[in-house]
Amino acid sequence: MFLKIDNINKTFTSEAGNNEVLKNVHFDIKENEFVVIFGPGQCGKSTLLNIIAGLEKESSGNVYLEDKKVTKPGPDRAVVYQNILLFPWLTVMGNVEFGPKSRGIKKSIRQKDAQEYIDLVGLNGFEKSFPVKLSGGMKQRVGIARAYCSKPKVMLMDEPFGALDAQTRYLMQEEVVRISAHEKRTVLFVTNNIEEAIYLADRIIVMTNCPSTIQKEYVIDLPRPRDYTSEEFLRLRQEISSIVEFTR
Amino acid sequence: MKRLKINKFRVISAVTLCVFVLVWYLVTAVFGLFPKTMLPSPDSVFFSFIKKLTSTVPDGGTLFEHIFASLVVALTGYVIGVGVGLPVGISMAWFRPVDHFVRPVFDFLRTIPGIAWIPIFTVWLGIGLSAKAAIIFVGVFVGTVVNVYSGIKQTNEVHIWVAQIFGASKIEILKRVAIPSALPYIFTGLRVSLGMAWLGLIAAELLAAQKGLGYMIQVARNFGRSDLVIVGMITIGIMGALLTLALEFVERRVVKGI
Amino acid sequence: MSDRKEKTFWAVVSLSLLTIVWFFASQMESMKTLLPNPVDVFKFLVAGAISPIGQHNIWGHILWSLSRVFVGYTLAAVCGIVIGSAMAWTKVGEAIIKPFYLLLRPIPSIAWIPLAILWFGIDEKSKYFIIFIGTLLIIMTNVYDGVRSVDKNLLGAARMLGAKENQLFFKVVLPSAVPQIFSGLQVGLGAAWATMVAAEMIRSSEGAGWIIIMGQNSVNMVQIYAGIILIGVVGLFLVTAMRFLEAKLCAWNIRGK
Structure with missing residues (x-):
């Protein structure tokens, strides 16, 4: 199996008591599959992504990427964050080439490569701009280009459009579909927006809230680009919404 | 586990300090690598400190007399500097005409260190308390105005609008919105100025004084008493730190509610 | 505009x-x-720009003062950034350096003058030292705060992009601390200039501070005022130059704009 999430549990221990956020989370992802983790609330989903990224330690269980156990962060798993986390002192180009540069790849090669991804996300002409001059949507495009440019095996996207306005969000969803059709990658995408989940996913994993466990899985085989208003889309939306408990 | 780690670094700190004092002791008292006028041994500094508590040699005052003289001068200059600096800073930030006229003059004057005024103040005021207080006043005034000014200027516009909608007058908004929200900045100004006051004091006492900590280390230097110089420096450091602590204590009391 | x-x-x-x-x-x-009459002061400054006051003309004095500031300040900037970083970024560094930092910080730079004279005599070295020590602690404080306040999430982002632990400091921590380091360098330059004036007033035979103190010794009010104005103008120039440099180097930062 390409990416194996093997029975992960996670409990945060603090003076206030134990907080169990992930419970027996177990699933597999095939190569080049676009999997969306969907669930209400703040609990667990981002933690799961951080564990896969190697930024946080699981309480028990294992993550395997191509049968190798994941223990620390590495360029084979790139994260796109909700708050983007661009390096403000670097230009768009500087941000996108950060990964290859850290690995000591020659300037001519890495910049040509970075330029391709900048073009791919539609930021041609902004290579020398600093992040402070970019809009939210443009920043997230840089974040995506930066993640792709470090040539990961898995893209981990943690509510990447959560901070964008509704209009930009739709646009970015279309862009993700276009980019991932062009650059086939295994993607694990976390969201709490049901439309976004159905629009993007090959498969949706619905998780419960606190502690998060897998509630149900849906394989979405609608043709792309998908239509938010098609009958099939709305039916799925209805069905998934009905099983999710939104906590107040 | 975590606790153990903290202790480990505490130990490193303690060991470093001990090694420092030991090396100091070795190069001075044991091997005598430095002449006594340059670097005294740590034990002689300690004994000089004890002795200076009661002895008036060589500068005509005990340590406490010097501390007291310095405190009087520093606090006089500080209180006046803050007293004048606060209203000037506030009116510069709040009233445009004042800003226009005073700001350029202020921007120029603030680049002149308080020390440079010493000759003028000694001509104007002699070398007594008032001249030294005036030197301190300059530094304190600048430090207070700069911080108060930027604090008032950074008042949240929305807060001002809300106050306007409720019909508050300009003066009322200043009193009830701008000044309270600038309090943290004002206190930063007070703290910065306190440092400036202490610095200005030492400068003034080095150049023109008959008592005070700055005068004491100056005389000690003339006599080649490096041990007393270091006693004086340590006392200056401790007094400066104590004054800052006192001010921070007041700040915590006042800014609490905001 | x-x-x-x-x-x-x-x-x-x-x-x-x-x-x-x-x-x-x-x-x-x-x-x-x-x-004194401002016209006299102005005349004095113009005359001093051409013919010497003491051993040098005004430009010579300014150059002397600036060279003293330059040596002490550059040393302090380099040491301040290195020592401040070591204190902020490594736990052992903090354990070793911080006690000394805390002990030295409350001592004003000027209080070092007598000791500096005992150590280095009354020549240039003691002035360099005083300017150095006064500026060092200011810069260290800012470097320390800047490095400490690096966004931990940015470090995570860099790790995930494949940066190794030994790359993190120079590729993430130091650049992110640049604005704060710069404000330290700015404040430090002002302090270095002021300390220089004090040092020159206490012992020197040339420089901007000397002009003032000579004016006092020869009861020449015109010269005192001229010296003060000179110090203000050069200080203003230094501050402006520093702001210009910051705007160039920190273009990515809001503060730099």
Whole structure:
């Protein structure tokens, strides 16, 4: 199996008591599959992504990427964050080439490569701009280009459009579909927006809230680009919404 | 586990300090690598400190007399500097005409260190308390105005609008919105100025004084008493730190509610 | 742009007004000995720019003062950034350096003057040292705060992009601390200039501080005022140059704009 999430549990221990956020989370992802983790609330989903990224330690269980156990962060798993986390002192180009540069790849090669991804996300002409001059949507495009440019095996996207306005969000969803059709990658995408989940996913994993466990899985085989208003889309939306408990 | 780690670094700190004092002791008292006028041994500094508590040699005052003289001068200059600096800073930030006229003059004057005024103040005021207080006043005034000014200027516009909608007058908004929200900045100004006051004091006492900590280390230097110089420096450091602590204590009391 | 023009206009108006008030005040009988005529001060400055005051003309004095500041300040900037970083980024560094930092910080730079003279004599070395020690602690404080406040999430992002632990400091921590380091360098430069004046006033045979103290010794009020104005102008120039440099180097930062 390409990416194996093997029975992960996670409990945060603090003076206030134990907080169990992930419970027996177990699933597999095939190569080049676009999997969306969907669930209400703040609990667990981002933690799961951080564990896969190697930024946080699981309480028990294992993550395997191509049968190798994941223990620390590495360029084979790139994260796109909700708050983007661009390096403000670097230009768009500087941000996108950060990964290859850290690995000591020659300037001519890495910049040509970075330029391709900048073009791919539609930021041609902004290579020398600093992040402070970019809009939210443009920043997230840089974040995506930066993640792709470090040539990961898995893209981990943690509510990447959560901070964008509704209009930009739709646009970015279309862009993700276009980019991932062009650059086939295994993607694990976390969201709490049901439309976004159905629009993007090959498969949706619905998780419960606190502690998060897998509630149900849906394989979405609608043709792309998908239509938010098609009958099939709305039916799925209805069905998934009905099983999710939104906590107040 | 975590606790153990903290202790480990505490130990490193303690060991470093001990090694420092030991090396100091070795190069001075044991091997005598430095002449006594340059670097005294740590034990002689300690004994000089004890002795200076009661002895008036060589500068005509005990340590406490010097501390007291310095405190009087520093606090006089500080209180006046803050007293004048606060209203000037506030009116510069709040009233445009004042800003226009005073700001350029202020921007120029603030680049002149308080020390440079010493000759003028000694001509104007002699070398007594008032001249030294005036030197301190300059530094304190600048430090207070700069911080108060930027604090008032950074008042949240929305807060001002809300106050306007409720019909508050300009003066009322200043009193009830701008000044309270600038309090943290004002206190930063007070703290910065306190440092400036202490610095200005030492400068003034080095150049023109008959008592005070700055005068004491100056005389000690003339006599080649490096041990007393270091006693004086340590006392200056401790007094400066104590004054800052006192001010921070007041700040915590006042800014609490905001 | 028009905002800037307005500012310049008011600056000219208010400074001229100050000069006029000064002029009339100096004409009063009771102020004669305290306040020289501004015209005389101006004449003195112009004359001093051409013919020497003491051993040098004004430019020579400024150059002396600047060279002292330059040596002490550059040393302090380099050491401050290195030591401050070591104190902020490594736990062992913090354990070793911080006690000394805490002990030395409350001692004003000027209080070092007597000890500096005992250590280095009254020549240039003692002035370098005083400027160095006064500036060092200011810069260290800012470097320490800047490095400590690096966004931990940015470090995570860099790790995930494949940066190794030994790359993190130079590729993430130091650049992110640049604005704060810069404000330390700025404040430090002002302090270095002020300390230099003090050091020169206490012992020297040239420099901007010397002009003032010589004016005092020869009871020449015109020279004292000229010296003070000179110190203000050069100080203002240093501050402006530093701001310009910051705007160039920190273009990515809001503060730099």
